[in-house]
Structure formats: C-alpha cells, structure tokens
Amino acid sequence: MRHSDVQNVLYDFLHNELSDADRNAVAQHLAACRQCADELAGLQKTLAVLPHPSSQPADERDAMFWHSLAMNVQRDIRGERKSRTGVFSALVDRVRSFVAFRPAYVYSAGAALAVMGIAVFFFRPQFEAPIHVAEKEDMSEEARIIPTANESHQRISDYFRKSKTLLVGIANMRTEDEPNIDLSDERSVSRSLVHEARLLQQQPLDGRSARLIRDLEKIMIELANLEETNDLPNVELIRSGIRQENLLFKIRMAAASYDTSQSSVTDRIY
Amino acid sequence: MAAAEQPVPPARERGEQQLIQHATKGDGEAFRLLMDRYIRHAYNIAYRFTGDHDSAEDVTQEAFVKVHAALPSFRGDAEFSTWLHRIVVNVALTRKRLDKNRVQRHVPLEEVRGGVECDHHEEIVVKEQQAYIEQALHELPTLQRAVVILRHLNGLSTRQVSDILQCSEGTVKTHLFRGLKKMRSKLEHLQEELA
Numbered sequence: 001m002r003h004s005d006v007q008n009v010l011y012d013f014l015h016n017e018l019s020d021a022d023r024n025a026v027a028q029h030l031a032a033c034r035q036c037a038d039e040l041a042g043l044q045k046t047l048a049v050l051p052h053p054s055s056q057p058a059d060e061r062d063a064m065f066w067h068s069l070a071m072n073v074q075r076d077i078r079g080e081r082k083s084r085t086g087v088f089s090a091l092v093d094r095v096r097s098f099v100a101f102r103p104a105y106v107y108s109a110g111a112a113l114a115v116m117g118i119a120v121f122f123f124r125p126q127f128e129a130p131i132h133v134a135e136k137e138d139m140s141e142e143a144r145i146i147p148t149a150n151e152s153h154q155r156i157s158d159y160f161r162k163s164k165t166l167l168v169g170i171a172n173m174r175t176e177d178e179p180n181i182d183l184s185d186e187r188s189v190s191r192s193l194v195h196e197a198r199l200l201q202q203q204p205l206d207g208r209s210a211r212l213i214r215d216l217e218k219i220m221i222e223l224a225n226l227e228e229t230n231d232l233p234n235v236e237l238i239r240s241g242i243r244q245e246n247l248l249f250k251i252r253m254a255a256a257s258y259d260t261s262q263s264s265v266t267d268r269i270y
Numbered sequence: 271m272a273a274a275e276q277p278v279p280p281a282r283e284r285g286e287q288q289l290i291q292h293a294t295k296g297d298g299e300a301f302r303l304l305m306d307r308y309i310r311h312a313y314n315i316a317y318r319f320t321g322d323h324d325s326a327e328d329v330t331q332e333a334f335v336k337v338h339a340a341l342p343s344f345r346g347d348a349e350f351s352t353w354l355h356r357i358v359v360n361v362a363l364t365r366k367r368l369d370k371n372r373v374q375r376h377v378p379l380e381e382v383r384g385g386v387e388c389d390h391h392e393e394i395v396v397k398e399q400q401a402y403i404e405q406a407l408h409e410l411p412t413l414q415r416a417v418v419i420l421r422h423l424n425g426l427s428t429r430q431v432s433d434i435l436q437c438s439e440g441t442v443k444t445h446l447f448r449g450l451k452k453m454r455s456k457l458e459h460l461q462e463e464l465a
C-alpha cells in the first residue's frame with residue numbers, strides 16, 4: 001500500500017469501518033512505517049479535541065423551538081412572511097389603515113403610552129372611545145362564552161396575565177440609554193407563551209379570546225425571534241404594534257372575562 | 271388540516287415515499303411530517319457550517335423553504351435525505367460567503383478570555399477551546415471543511431458525504447484526511463500562541 005492510500009483510510013481504520021482485508025493491510029503498513037504511524041497518532045490527537053458527534057447542537061434546543069421553526073417555514077411557504085418583521089409589518093399596516101380615520105385619538109394615546117407604558121390602564125377612558133365600535137360587535141359573543149371547567153378558565157386567565165406582564169415590560173423597556181439590552185428572558189417567556197397559546201387553541205374558546213390569542217401568538221413569535229441583544233429596531237416595531245392594536249386593553253378585557261373568581265362576566269367588564 | 275374526511279391513512283402512518291408524494295402535491299401536513307423527520311439533522315449541519323445558533327436557525331428555515339419549492343424536481347434517484355442535506359449545505363455555504371462581506375464573525379481570542387467574568391477556570395478553557403476549533407474549522411478550504419463537518423461532526427458515512435457533495439468517495443477520504451491534518455497544525459499553532 002502507498003502511504004497516501006493508508007493515510008486516506010486512517011479515519012476509517014480508527015472507527016472500525018474497514019473490511020478485514022483492508023484493516024489487516026493497514027495494520028501491517030503501520031507497523032512498518034513510521035511516517036504513517038505518526039499520522040495516525042496526530043489524527044487521534046486532533047479527533048480528541050474536536051466535538052464528539054454524539055453531542056449535537058440540536059440537542060440544545062427545546063421542543064418549542066422546533067415547533068416555532070417549523071411554523072416559520074410554513075409561513076414562509078405560504079408567502080405570508082417575507083422577513084422576520086413581515087407579519088408584524090402586515091399587522092401594523094392593517095392597523096394603520098384602520099387608524100387613518102381616527103388619528104387624533106390613537107396618536108395621542110400612543111404618544112402617551114410611549115412615555116408611560118404601564119399607564120395604559122389609567123388611560124382607559126381615552127382608549128375606549130376609538131375601540132368601542134370595534135369591540136361592540138363582539139358583545140354578543142361575550143354572552144356566549146362557553147362555560148368550561150374552572151381549571152381551563154384559570155389556565156386562560158394565567159396565559160393572559162403572563163402575556164400582559166411581558167408586554168407591559170416591553171412597553172416600559174428603556175431603550176434610549178441602554179445600547180445592549182439583554183432580551184433573553186423576553187425570548188424565553190415568549191416561547192413558552194407561544195407554546196401555551198397553541199395548547200389553549202385546542203380547547204373551546206369564545207371568538208374574541210381566540211382572535212386575541214392568535215394576535216398575541218404573532219407578537220410572541222416576533223419576540224421569540226428577537227436577537228438576544230441589540231435588536232432594538234424590532235423591539236420598537238413590536239412596541240408600536242402593541243400600542244396600535246390596543247393589546248394591553250384587549251388582554252385586560254379578556255382576562256377579566258376568564259377570571260374564575262368572578263361569577264358575572266359582564267358585570268366585571270362593563 | 272383537511273385530513274378528517276380523507277380516505278387515505280393519516281400522514282403519520284404513511285411511508286417516506288408517500289409523504290414526499292403528498293407534500294409535492296401541496297399536502298401541508300405531509301410536508302410538516304417530513305420536516306419533523308429532518309429538521310434536527312438539517313439544523314446540526316447548518317450549525318456546524320455557520321458556527322452559531324441564530325445563523326443555524328436562519329439557514330434551516332431558508333433551506334426548508336427551498337426544499338419545499340424544489341420538491342417537484344426531486345426525482346428520487348438520490349435518497350431524499352441526501353438531496354435535502356445538499357440544499358442545506360448550499361444555503362449554509364452561500365450564507366457564509368455573504369457573511370464574510372459583512373462583519374468578522376469570529377471573536378478574537380483575547381476577547382473570549384477577557385469577556386468571561388468568572389473564576390471558573392474550566393469554563394474559560396472550554397470556551398477557548400471551542401473558539402480555536404471554530405476558527406480552525408472555518409479557515410479550511412470549503413470542500414475540506416464540508417467533508418470534516420459532514421463526515422466527522424455530523425457522523426455521516428463516506429458514501430452519504432460523497433452523494434451530498436457530488437464527488438467520489440476517494441475525494442471524501444482525501445479531503446477528510448487533509449482537512450483534519452490542517453486543523454491539527456492550526457490548533458497546535460493557536461495553543462502555542464496562548465501559552
């Protein structure tokens with residue numbers, strides 16, 4: 001055997017992937033050839049420092065990650081998502097066309113929110129006027145909420161509560177003086193909320209909650225897809241979406257209707 | 271989605287050939303099952319080529335969109351997995367080329383050391399080692415790098431690698447040996463630099 005022939009199969013030799021005949025020939029050559037024996041030793045040294053094939057990067061990702069990755073692929077395939085911010089732009093565009101008729105209300109409320117974030121709850125009267133028409137259509141559905149077990153109500157209520165906390169945090173995030181905000185917590189919470197949303201969607205929901213959960217899911221996916229740090233342009237986009245969709249207000253309404261401690265849904269909201 | 275009134279068995283129970291046929295005809299569930307089957311393999315390959323999770327995610331996503339678009343052209347004369355992996359490799363290599371024009375992806379070793387604010391010596395050593403290996407790997411000529419990644423880091427057979435890269439098995443073996451040898455000298459060089 002030539003040196004080069006031996007050296008080209010040293011990897012296979014080490015991994016027991018040669019036929020008996022080849023294996024014997026290589027072993028014989030190695031016993032007699034210092035140069036090839038050195039190559040074998042060198043190869044073993046290199047392989048010892050390389051990552052072992054048994055530990056694969058995919059193992060570091062959880063089930064939620066694969067789910068959302070597959071979702072993103074399917075969305076790309078349907079052409080709904082040209083880029084990471086695609087869905088959101090569509091959402092924002094849709095809202096903008098709605099907002100165009102009532103700029104005074106929404107922009108002033110939005111500007112206030114940009115500064116005050118959590119104050120959304122105290123600005124409720126300002127929000128109610130523009131949103132009322134849209135919400136009114138849903139009033140009949142409100143009365144038709146299918147009574148389900150307390151446990152499932154609790155779960156939905158928890159989901160809304162967690163979503164609200166996350167979105168309030170995003171709305172309040174001070175981005176101006178922090179060039180390197182760490183978004184890893186937001187990402188991981190968003191991922192678990194996307195997961196939860198999908199579980200909730202498998203059970204009976206009233207129309208309004210179902211739509212809200214779908215809208216929230218889009219935002220959570222955007223949040224889950226943020227870069228760990230330094231993704232401030234996308235954070236801004238998401239914040240404006242939260243404001244323009246009046247999401248915090250909608251969550252509050254929906255959460256109230258699922259609050260298991262309340263016997264009357266309509267009393268609580270209106 | 272619309273599986274309820276279909277007489278065919280649920281996609282879950284169909285073989286790969288059937289999944290491919292149905293996916294080609296636009297059956298989203300069948301494509302989803304194919305994805306479930308291969309997405310982790312694809313991700314592992316993408317990660318080894320790009321060197322980080324975010325890029326691996328992007329490459330995997332883009333590759334599966336391409337796979338879907340190219341399904342009608344899949345003739346079945348290669349294994350589906352081979353064909354799919356070839357697309358992943360191509361997307362990863364294209365992205366790598368684009369990245370080169372962007373920023374230097376690899377953090378200088380001094381920063382790796384300085385950036386770790388902890389007393390855990392072992393952790394620092396592991397990080398440094400990973401950085402060496404990444405760097406050595408990414409400095410290899412493209413084909414050598416591809417062979418080392420697919421054959422060693424992804425654990426594919428010589429035959430599979432030769433099918434994916436469309437070269438002979440002999441070429442795979444030669445490039446594997448040369449690539450690993452080059453890595454060894456690079457790693458030794460880097461280790462001396464640090465000492």
Ligand SMILES: [Zn+2]
Nearest residue numbers: 003033035036
């Ligand atoms: Zn020899």
